[in-house]
Amino acid sequence: MYGNWGHDISTWGYVWLTASTVVFWGVIGLVAFAAVRAVSRGPGRSRESVAQPERLLAERFARGELDDDEYRRRIAVLRDNAPLTKGG
Numbered sequence: 001m002y003g004n005w006g007h008d009i010s011t012w013g014y015v016w017l018t019a020s021t022v023v024f025w026g027v028i029g030l031v032a033f034a035a036v037r038a039v040s041r042g043p044g045r046s047r048e049s050v051a052q053p054e055r056l057l058a059e060r061f062a063r064g065e066l067d068d069d070e071y072r073r074r075i076a077v078l079r080d081n082a083p084l085t086k087g088g
Helices: 011-041 047-063 068-080
Strands: none
């Protein structure tokens, strides 16, 4: 239709088109991955926030604020009432 007027895409045009398409879909994929991960984690929940009470009890036990029986009793209560987490 255009004849030989120079309206064809060059080799570098194809390279740029391919690279920009890969980058575009990569960004879309990363955004989708981040959104799914944030939703599956739930509000205000992280692995660190689940382990925090046990860490505090261990620190109190190490400082001598809790005796052996009290520490074991409190850890057992925490573990019995801990929410179930996905993937262990």
